[in-house]
Each structure stands twice: as structure tokens, then as C-alpha cells.
Amino acid sequence: MFDYLKYIREWNFPHIWCSGCGDGIVLKALIRSIDKLGIDRDDAVMVSGIGCSSRTPGYIDINTLHTTHGRALAFATGVKLANPKLHVIVVMGDGDATAIGGNHYIHAARRNIDLTVLLYNNYIYGMTGGQVSPTTPRGMRASTAPFGNQEPPFNIAELAKAAGASFVARGDVYYVQKLEKIITRALEKKGFSLVEILSPCPTAYGRRNRMGHPVKMMEWIRDNTVPVAKYAKMTPEEREGKVCTGVIVDLDLPEYTEEYERLIEKVKAEK
Amino acid sequence: MFDYLKYIREWNFPHIWCSGCGDGIVLKALIRSIDKLGIDRDDAVMVSGIGCSSRTPGYIDINTLHTTHGRALAFATGVKLANPKLHVIVVMGDGDATAIGGNHYIHAARRNIDLTVLLYNNYIYGMTGGQVSPTTPRGMRASTAPFGNQEPPFNIAELAKAAGASFVARGDVYYVQKLEKIITRALEKKGFSLVEILSPCPTAYGRRNRMGHPVKMMEWIRDNTVPVAKYAKMTPEEREGKVCTGVIVDLDLPEYTEEYERLIEKVKAEK
Amino acid sequence: MAGDQSAAKQPAVIKVTVEWCKGCEICVAFCPKHVLEMEGGKVSVARPEDCNKCMLCELRCPDFAITIE
Amino acid sequence: MAGDQSAAKQPAVIKVTVEWCKGCEICVAFCPKHVLEMEGGKVSVARPEDCNKCMLCELRCPDFAITIE
Amino acid sequence: MDRYELRLSGSGGQGLILAGKILAEAVVIYDQRNAVQTQSYGPEARGGASKAEVVISDGEIDYPKATNLDLLLSLTQESCRKYSCDLKKGGILIIDSKAVTEIPEGEYKLYRAPISDIAVESVGKAVVTNIVALGILTKIAGVVSEEAVRKAILAKVPRGTEELNMKAFDAGLKTGEELLAS
């Protein structure tokens, strides 16, 4: 039996997430990965922004930092650069990371700084009650897209890739064992590691889009995700409406804080 | 003889740019493109951020809006959405567009809003005296990278592409006729059109990096740019240190303000 | 798959932390053995003997409310 | 290329706005015909008769300081 | 009437905010008296205890919050525990008898009915519990006309659910009548 209690802040439970919210499922997968890798809780830091997903730090018993909306990666950059020995895990929602936080997102990826980023994508602003997000698919409804969203969404993973991330993957809370494996790989990777996670929001997204019941949202994930390898072989028509999951990028690139240590050595040698 | 005087604010000349600064060369190419397309000066708006390149609005006799650092695209989005009949040209430096302005950059590209973006890339913060930029190549010196830049630079064009831009191109001020053609195509394109332009800064970049003389910087561009088609055929080793120029992306995608007009029609019909 | 079999032999202990269960039905809907049911808005273990210890309910419960021993 | 030839025949009028010229030497360095020279930190038209009206000096002058007619 | 304060409480998702809005609109738009309606936002509103308040008056309503309740409706044990202390002496407490088993002490008039069961029985759906409660409350409080509430319900519920809601409201009215009579 896996002992979650060791890793959670039991006194804060039950958590604030709605019935059927995927965020709790992700938290559990993360906990199992941390346990598997034997990461010391004292050396682990979780940094989050603002949003439902960003409330995760309240529930995990490591060093936790709940910052301002969109800025988690900036704070995390400070934490990691100041003390490269810490494992820094960054938790953000789609709005947090790619709307207001978009700039820190591409820059942290560019620097390839060793942060493990869990980006909970529920296609909506959950915390504030269902406004449209840069990841809301076209045509879907949100409180600020009452006639259906007319903006094209970001491909979060492609963006990280173009910006320079060394590890980019996508998982979901239906195929949760696969998610756990991906998170484990991301934690192991030295460099900016992005894991986009499809995590349903039945309350703010589901209800407005005929998926009010958590089970319906899980089914949607089950039926519309495709493993990367298979996705690669699909035609554009077949890809329509499908989301690929798995590891998309895994490159060996110089990591920022290691490069910085090298710089320090060089400069001190010159002096 | 081409009559630049028709398009410039003569009373502000000579301009503030340093001797050999590429920004004036770009301005001239833009003016010729505007002239060629017969764009009415009254209907054209130039929006810029803050930086040397962003001082361009002072010199061209159209509607001009010199905004805050990094925010030109946000202001431009307001201008264009409020009055889609206006031709909106956005002028930014590499720092302006991709450092502080990175978020607006990816979002304007994602929305594919009809803006013609001239991004003057001189690999440095010119205006403030030579600090490192997100486009400064590795190893090059800047006042805030005194030991050589250890951060990997953005590929500006790839970023726009990943974010969703419908037109992405790169030009330079040595091959200035080609630049003019690219700008003309960008102006004609309906949608977010990015033209990255290599424009030398001998003062803040060149001097620090053994290219203090404007002619040296022009030679560098001449010798290190490669047309897209040729670049595509090069090996990774051959590509090392080279920059490809030409049109990189040209797609037909729905344009934001047109989509918005469609939304209005739909909503009004429903009412 | 000897391990599986021996595990299957030992009946599963399915623990529910009722105060934490928010009744999302996810565990119920995706239990391959239909072990679980909803009752009064919370999960209830209807047929523990059918459980194959696949752990899926535990893995997918968002509320840390169900565990398999 | 009749056009080119006839153009070449008519001698070029190279106009320099001295107050605007900042002496960057770009026009001088890349003039294919070595028509231009630097003098006292500004451009000067040394050999107008050699000009082939390629326009490159005008196109590349950052300061709107040189034009070819 | 100087000031009549109601609080509808239960858990997030029970539709009490909507019920509060309907009540306030009934008073203002259809009974043409004055009312203001407020509600709890925030983490409270998600999952935990949730509340909507309506203050009714014939004059201006300066202070919009209900602090000295004339009537408290509680659909959950938690909300009942949390809010009953705000009831004024002699006030009215309406509870869902299935959900609230621990009855708070105090000088008030208690009315209990299996409200959500009534919803299921009357129209087969628990989602209309809020409307049933509204019917009970309309009858018992006597501060708003049935007609006004009826109109307000029709104006605010999703198209296609009017009949369902009317049935639920009627069931509530009937229950209220019985409670008053007993």
C-alpha cells in the first residue's frame, strides 16, 4: 500500500478542489514519483502561481511557495539559481503559465534551467469561475467566450520546444500510470522539463461544455488522447480533435545553473 | 529618384541613431514598401515600444504611437481591433519584443491579428548602452554579460511560428532590396506577419565584439546570412554560426479581426 | 504472472476515507470489476470480493479517499 | 539590358545632404565602382563619372544622406 | 416592513445562490418593494458551506448583509451549525430534516422537512431542491407573494425547465402549508 500520508499535509484535507477535479489525481502521481526517486522532502521545493492547480502547495509536505499569478517560474528561477541543490517543481495552470505567465514560460525554457514544470491544462480559468484561456479550444464556451471561443489556442508543448526546453511531454489523469512515468522522467531530467497534464475541470469547463460530470470528462480524455508514436503516423484529418500524449522532446542541452557554476569557476580562475 | 521626403518628418532629422546604425536603413526600406503598395499615410499607424529602433515613429510621417517598453503589440492590438481598417505596423527591438515584450509577442502571434511586425534584431539593448538580450549569441559580450553570454538565444522566428503566426520571415540591412521585398509581402499579408531584421548596432554591440566599425558589421551580415532555400539543404555543421534569411512561414490562417467581425454578425443575427 | 494470482487470492482491503470522498464517481465508473457503487453521494464498496487489486480506483481518486491494501 | 545601358550613359547626379551624413562609410565601402570616398568624416563624391547607378549607396545609407538621380 | 433578513445556506452546487436571486427579484421586480441580495464567494463557495442572503425592506437598505436573521434555511448540517447562531430570537429555522440531524439550541421556530427527498419525489430530480425550499420559505416567511416568486422563477430558470420548476415550487408551497398547519 502506498502511504500518501507521509507526503501530504493531512491537516489541510479535504482539499478545496471540486468533486472530480483532476488536480488531486496529478498530486498523487507526483507524490508517487517523488517517493520512487527517493527525493528528500527537505530538499524539494514546490513553486506555484495562482489558480486552482496552484493551490497544490498547500497539500504537499515539502518546502512550498505559492506566488503571484503567472510568476511562479520567475520565483522558481530565483530559488534554483540561488541554491542549485534544491529540486524545484513548478506547478501552474494553463492560464497561469501561458496567459499572464507566458513570458516567464518561454524564458525559463530558453535558459533551460533545471525546473520540473507540471502545467495543469484544464482549458479554462478554474479559480476565477470559467473564463477563456489561451488553451481553450476553438468554439468551446467560457464565461468570457459566451458565443464560443474564436481565438486559436496555443500548443503549449510546441511553444516550450521552440523556446528551447530540453524535455517536453504531455500526460493526462486518465492514463495515470503513464503520467506517473512521465513525471518521474521529468524529475530525473537535468534541464527545463515541461509536463503538460490534461486535468479536467468539470465545474468551470465541463458544465459549460456538456461535460458537467467528472466521469464524462475522464471519458473524453480516454477517447481523445493518442500516444505520440501513433500520433506521428496519423494524417492531419485523423489528428483533428486528438491530443497526443507521451514524451515529445528529450534532448541533452547545457543546463543553466551548471553553466553558471562553470562561469564562476572560469571567472575565479581568471582573477 | 525615390522621394523619401514625402514620408519623413524632416524637421526631426538628422535622426538620433549613431553613425552606421542599421535602423535608418530599415526605415528607408519600409518607406519604399509603403510607397510601392500605395498605402495612404492617413490610414497607416506605426506602433513601437522603447529602444533605439522604437524611436522610428519620430521619423515617419504617418500616425505614430511610441508606447512603453515591450508593450507595443498590446497597444497595437487595441488600435487594430478598434479600427480594423487601419494598417498597423509594429516596430520593436529584440529586447523590446522578446525580453519584456515576449508575452505579447506570442499572444499576438497566436491570435494571428493583422499586424505587420518589424523586429529589429541587433543582438543587444542599444538604447540603454549594451546589455545582453535574449537574442545575443552565446559567448558574445555585453555590459551585463561581461564574461561572454552564457544563455542560449531565442530563435525569434521559430518562436513566432510555434505561437501561430501566419507569416514569418527574416531579412537584413545588407541585402536591402531583398528586405524591401519581404517587408512588402508582410504588409500585404492579412494576419500576424513577423519580419525579423538583422540591423547592426556598432556602438553597443559592435564595439564590445570587435566589430566597432559599421562596415565590419555589414560585412558580418553579408558573410553569415544564407537564403532559406540554401539553408534548408545545409548540414547542422554548416549551419553553425549562419543565419537564414527569407520567408520562413506563409500560411493561410483565419485573421483575428476578421473573425471578430464574423462573431459580431453571428451574434447580431441571433439576437 | 504468479504475483498477480497470489495477490488475487488474498482478498483486497478497500479503505474509504468517507469525509474526504466528494462523490465524483470516477472510481466507480472506471473500476473494471464493478466493485464500487455510489451511495448517498459517496462511494461505497459493494463487492469487495470481486476486486482484482488493479489499483485504478486508488490511482484516479482525486481526493485521496480510497486505498487498496 | 537596354535600360541599364542608357541609364549608364546619362551621368549620375549624386546628391549628399552633408548635415545628415554621419560618416559611417557604408556607402563608401560597398560602392561597387569606388565612386565615393571619406573626407573629414563625411562622404564625398570622388568619381561621379564611374557611378553605374546601382543605387546601393542610397539604399544602404542609414541617414537619408545620399541619393542618386 | 423595516427590515427582514433571510439566509439560504447549504453546500456549493445546491443552487442556493440562484434561489436567493429569485427571491430578491420577486420582491423588487414583481412585488415592487425593496430587497438586496448578497452571497458568499471564495473557497467557501466551492464545496464547503455556501450561503445567499436576502434583506427585504420597504425603505432604503443601507447595510446589505444579513447579520440578525429573521429566517435561516439550512440544507446541510455544516451550514446549520455554522449559521444558526445568527438567528434572532423568535426567528425561523427551516432545515432539510434528512441532512440536518443535530438541531442547534435556541429560541426560534423550527420547521423541518425532507426537502431534497420532496424534490426527488415531486419531479424526480434533486436539482430542484432549491426551488422546493423556495416554496416552503415563501409560505412560511410570508414576506413575498407566491405570484411574484413564480414569475421570478420563470424568468430565471433555463428555458425548457419551467414546468419542472413550477412543479417543484408547488410541492414546496404545499409542504410549507402543511408545516404551518401542523
Next chain:
Amino acid sequence: MDRYELRLSGSGGQGLILAGKILAEAVVIYDQRNAVQTQSYGPEARGGASKAEVVISDGEIDYPKATNLDLLLSLTQESCRKYSCDLKKGGILIIDSKAVTEIPEGEYKLYRAPISDIAVESVGKAVVTNIVALGILTKIAGVVSEEAVRKAILAKVPRGTEELNMKAFDAGLKTGEELLAS
């Protein structure tokens, strides 16, 4: 000395800021008196007129800007035109006689020398014009010791250019001497 104000002016890129810094350091670090140095930033500093100011005193220097000049050095016509009005009566004006042809009116002592030509003649490079000017000024102003300036130059110029700059400084000193003598 109570307060001695100098301004070194010319165009951006002529190295006058560096000259100002050298002068101030010579006074403070090597002559162990007090000096403050300021300069123009901004668009002015790019291309147009550029200036560096040094205020020298034996006491505290409160107001750091030079407004009532004891000495003005001008290497361009533009800067001379712009700044000569700030010269105090009886002050010193040193100009590059090649660049400044229009001499402003006023009660001051004028010294002219083809400063940039001297630079080219002495070491073959116009870049040391600022150091030549520093030599002239050191001689003429008499507010800082030659030794101090010499040390300050050595401390501030790029490694490998020390000899060059010493030559230029010497050429300046010589010119200054001649000017004083004439």
C-alpha cells in the same frame, strides 16, 4: 581652493567622459583633494554635444554640477556655441582651433590649439585627442598636478595603450606650456 569648475565638451565618442573621470581621479586619489565628476547622458550623449564636468575643491562639494565655469574645453563648434555662455568672467576657454572657427564673445582667456591634429601628429591617432586636451588643460588650469594626472591616465586607459597615452599627454603638456608662454 573653494571651488573650481571645469567642463570638457565636444561630441559623443571623443572620449571626454573618460578625460573627465581621469581628471577627477587625479585630484582625489593622487592629489588627495576633493572633486566630483558628472556628465551628460541621454540622446545628447549619442552623436550630438557631449560633456563631462569636474568640480574641484578643498572642502565638501555640495552642488555637483558646473554652472559657473572656470574653464571650458570645447572640441566642436556646436559644444562651444552651446556652453560658452556658462563661462565666468575671466574664465578660461580652450578650443580645438580646427573645429571651432566661430569664437564666442565674452570676457575670458582664450587658448587655441589644433588639438586633434596634435594627437595625430604626436602618436598618429585621433583617438587620443582627449588625452592631449587633458595635457593642455593640466598645464593651463594649474589645479591638478601633472604627476597625479599621469598616474590616473595609467590607471584608467586600456592595457597596452599606456605608452601611447603618455606620449599624447606629454604633447598636450608641451602645447599647454607654449600656449601659456605665448
Next chain:
Amino acid sequence: MTRKQSQSIFMMQGNQACAEGAILAGCRFFAGYPITPSSEIAETLAVKLPRIDGKFIQMEDEIGAMGAVIGAALTGMKAMTATSGPGFSLKQENIGYACMAEVPCVIVDVQRGGPSTGTPTLPAQMDVQQARWGTHGDHSIIVLTASSAQETFQNTILAFNFAERYMTPVILLLDEIVAHTTERVVLPDPETLEIVNRKQPAVPPEEYLPYRRTDDCIPILAPFGTGYRYNVTGLCHNETGFPTNTSQEIESQIIRLTEKIERHRGDIERNREILLEDADVAIFAYGAVARSARSAVRICRGEGIKVGLIEPVVLWPFPEERICEITGSIKAFVVPEMNLGQMAREVRLASRCAVDVHELHRVDGEPITPTQIADMVREVV
């Protein structure tokens, strides 16, 4: 929001009333970024604007929203954004731009408790000094408030009118109580509303100077695209709109930015006053607290206590003169606020410290009650 058939009586939240006011004021452009407790303003306009050829856009962040609003305003549109504390902080740089470039627009800040994320869903009035001083550099600014949905409706219109008349960003400061209380709002016949539209140039383009120094200190900015090609910048600029480094021009501009508001205090200042004539004690209250203050006045007057109330509709420029006048006839001020005394310091300054100013602070996320205020009034008397 439901409408009564015969009359124009509606039930709506302050946030919805704000959106309705904006539309009637002529607002046709909204750029925002969601944030509690302001989001209903955006959500209402997202539905309503496209129906009347208006534009709604949710930007990537608050900074972008403020930028887009300014851009839209320069095309001649009336434009607005709405936010709460954290977003208000982010908008400050571009609000300063709007001050500097003199671009009319309206910024709504529905205050929450703070600093930082603070208490996102609880009421507070902690941004009143920030509204005045939040951006860098010297400037003046008009800040309005409201105590009910009805007033929110009216003052939103007033905010647009001030923006257009004085060519300046105008801030409407609301609190969570006003924003989220659903109450009766009477919408007047649009014909009866006074709507101000910014001046248009009276001269041809050749003679046009956007920032011409006029008697009223207010510039005339032609909408982009109407043939007047000029430059707009956040740098100090002269009458032409081009950057300047000349001291006189810099000075004249900076002073004018403040002057154009200060000089028109008479037109801008608006206070609602209750029973001040014979009052010994004056309560100074605004926003939702003013509602409680009204009750407190009623309670105290019932007990024979001579207490009155001044409710400023315009918080900035602060009603200095009126406070000074009132000071002459009273013995003390009582200033209840959902902060630690941010406006009380202004009352003190304006009263020239001639009478005692008693501060009543509440910063626990709960509204100030009539009883609390009445208690303090009793204590003071």
C-alpha cells in the same frame, strides 16, 4: 439581470451596473483580464459588446489589457478595463502612460484585501492611496467611487465623461460589497443622460498641434485615421507630441498634467452630504462603508446626536476645500474605512488639523457595520 417589463427597473450587481453604465456612456471597447471580484464586468461586456458592434477582448495579462485600451482609445473609441488589486498594480505603468499621453479611458478597480493576493473575495478599501500614487512620476488623476449598484451605474458614466472632457485616465474604485450586491437599479432613458465626447480638432491638419497649450490645459487628440498625423509618446514631449529635452517644455508639460485636473476641481468634485448643517460630528465615508454610515447617522440622530455625513463621489482630487469648510462648523470627524486610515490622513490634512479626526479601521475582511460607526460617534460626542 432581470428587467421589469413596464419600467426600467432591474436587479443587478454593482459589477453588472458598471457594465451597463459603460455601454450607455458610449464605451465600445473592453480589454481585460479576469480577476475576482471584478470578473462580472468583463463577463457582462463579453456578452453585450458584440451585439452593439463593440469589441471585447480578454488579453494575455493586465498590462496588455491596459495597453490595448489605450490603443483603442486613440482610434477615438471609448474604452475601459476592469481589475482588482494585483491587476491594478500591474496596470500602473501603462496608466502612467495614459496620464502622460493624455489618453481618455476608464479603469475599474474592485478592491480586495491585501497586499498581494490577500483576500480575493472579501471586501476592502485598501487601494485608495495607490489609485492616487500607484504609478511613478508626478501627475494628477481623477478617482471615483460608488456605494451602490445604482451609483456604480451613474458614476461609470461620470468616469467616461471626465475621461473625455479632461483627456485623462479615470479610475473607478469599487469594493467587493458594492460589486457583488444584487440590488435595484433604475436605468434612465438614455436620451436624458449627459454624455461627453472628447473634442475634435477645429483646425486643418497643417495647423494641428495635438498638445497645444490651451487655456483649459486640455489637449485635443484627433482619432488615428482621420487625417491628423501626429506622434504620441510616453516621453516628455512638446506641443507637437515629439520628445523634448528642453527644460521649459518638460516643466510646462509636467505642470500641465496636474493643472488640467486641479484647475477644474470645481467641475469635478462631487459630494453627497447628509445633515451636516447642524452637525457636531461629521462622518466621512465612501463606498460600501457610506451605506453603514447612513444607517449610523439615522441611529445617532434618533438618539439626539448631531451627526452628519459627507460621502465623496470623487475621492481624488480630494475635496480639500469642502472638508476645510466643514471643519469650521464641527468638533470632530469620524472616518470609518476598510483599511488602516488611508483617507483619514487626507481628511486630517484638509482640515488643517483643526479638529480631531477619529479613525475607524476594519481590515478583517468583514464590512463595517452601522453599529460600529454609531458607537464611535457616541464615543466622540
Next chain:
Amino acid sequence: MTRKQSQSIFMMQGNQACAEGAILAGCRFFAGYPITPSSEIAETLAVKLPRIDGKFIQMEDEIGAMGAVIGAALTGMKAMTATSGPGFSLKQENIGYACMAEVPCVIVDVQRGGPSTGTPTLPAQMDVQQARWGTHGDHSIIVLTASSAQETFQNTILAFNFAERYMTPVILLLDEIVAHTTERVVLPDPETLEIVNRKQPAVPPEEYLPYRRTDDCIPILAPFGTGYRYNVTGLCHNETGFPTNTSQEIESQIIRLTEKIERHRGDIERNREILLEDADVAIFAYGAVARSARSAVRICRGEGIKVGLIEPVVLWPFPEERICEITGSIKAFVVPEMNLGQMAREVRLASRCAVDVHELHRVDGEPITPTQIADMVREVV
């Protein structure tokens, strides 16, 4: 910067002196974004920090820089950022976070004229009210200033000491003149400097409460990675650091944020005073203007005018009591500022309007001269 061999006398700009002070104060982390007239601080530290195992990072923007500074500070490092007006506006949201979460750090704002881009290279003192009120929500903050390179060096150290002692962001407000004037700076023997380091928990992790309510109101935050696992948030929180919605906890936190500064005014306030004992007129001046004021005092005293000078080193909390005391013995204040009277209003408030406060404004990008001040003093006498 050149060093004299035998003694520690250097010639440096205020900006360089700031960087030197930071290093001696123990700062080992700088995150910034370039902006005139502050960039030399970053540039100096970019060279120096790596040599002493420190970290320098140029972030993508000012918001990110402020975030990185807070993150670094939570690992136990002393961290700093530097900016000017536009960047200072952008940092406000995260400065508020540092206030709320009580994270020690130093923010340098080298003021320019404004609002907006304004006059990037010209001196001004227009952000003094913003430094106090720039972020949303109620809070208190410590703001220092300096009038010379030497003082900049010293006050940078003081800023770090205050930050560490009071667990709060501290702002150092400079002006372009101080920042860019190269002058003599004597660097003391590092051994002689008083350096404050934040307290470490004295209890084991099980008993540790990061925001425990202590007598001095100051929390003890263990560096991340040292075995004390706790939560840091910008939401209102209780002693444990977890978010709260309880009114008592919210109130106690908000009040404590102000109390922890207010209660230690005695330790924090620092004024430099010249000839105030017998003065009829007191000049109140800070930053570069204080230099001119000193000359003005000398000039006026030379003419027999009894004038003195108070130069606050700490602008906020404002030296209310001292000003009040001085008010008792003088006839008038003269307050010269490179703004439109931002501190003069504080002097007026603190003096309880008991004496006249004469304001001298200069907003044209030129420094205030000794003559100007002396003229006004003469007028006033």
C-alpha cells in the same frame, strides 16, 4: 572605479557605490532588468558577483526580476534588484508579495522624471509617494534615500540590515544626480561594519511556525532546504503560513504588517540635522537636493539668517515625531523637491499645520540649485 593603493579611497558613481555596499552587506544575488539611470548597478554586479560565488541574472523583465529576488531570498540569500520608475511600477505587485510574505530584499529605484517614460536621463524625485503606496493593499514599508555616493554605499548596507531585521522589502530611492555623480567614497574596513543577518529558528521543525506572533511582530523564516518545511503565500495566512479566511487571523496579519515597522520607528528613523537648534526656518530636503540645501544653509547663515536643515535618511516611515518637535521651535519649513511637493504634504501633516510649509518645486529635469533654496529662505524670513 579606481582605488588608491594605501587607503580605501575610491572614485565612484552612486550606482557603483550601491553595488559595493550591497556586496559588503552580504548580497549574493542580483536579478534585474536594465533601465537608465540604474543600469550601472547591474553592470557592476554582473562583473563582481560571480567572483565571490554570487549570482547575477538579467531577467526577462522587471516583474520576473522581482520574483527571482524573492525566490532567492527564501533560500536564505541576501538579494537585490535595481530599476527606475517604469520598472518600479512593474515591480509593485511582487513588492506587495514580499511585504505580505515578509521576504527580506532590497529594491533600488533610481528615479527619473515622469510619469511614463518621461525623462529617462534627467533627475527627479517623483517616486517618493509611489514608494509608499505603489502596491495595492495596506502595508508599511521602509524607504531610504541618499545624497552622495558615500551615503549610497552606507545606506545600501542599512537597507539590507533593515530588510533582514524586519523581514521586509526595503526600498532605496536614489536620483539621477546621486546615481551618476562620480565622487570620493571611503570604503571602511569590512570588519567594522555592522551587518545584520535574519534570525534563524531556535526550535526544531516540529515546533516551528514561520509566522508565529511574536512580541516584536517579526517572523522567522527558515531558508528553504534547511529542514523546515513550511508554506509561503501571498494570500492572507495564519501563523503556519497557510491561507486563512478567518477574520481574526486576517486582521491580525494585516495589522502586524504595519505594526512591525511602526513599532520600530525608533530604530529605523535616521535624520541628518544641521544647525536646527536656533533656526527660525528649517529646510527639509533629501537626495541630491539636500546637497544644495547644505550650500543654501551656508549661504544664508553667512547672511545671518537662522536657517537649519533636516535631511531624512529614511523617508518612510516618515519622521513624524521629529518634524513635530522641530515645528515647535521654528517659524516655517522650506521643502525643496524635484517634484510637485510630494514630501511637503507629509511635512505639513507631521507639523500638524502649525507652521507654514513653503514648497519649492522643480520638475524641468534640472537640479535645484543652492541659490534657489537660499532665495526662498530669504523670502520666507
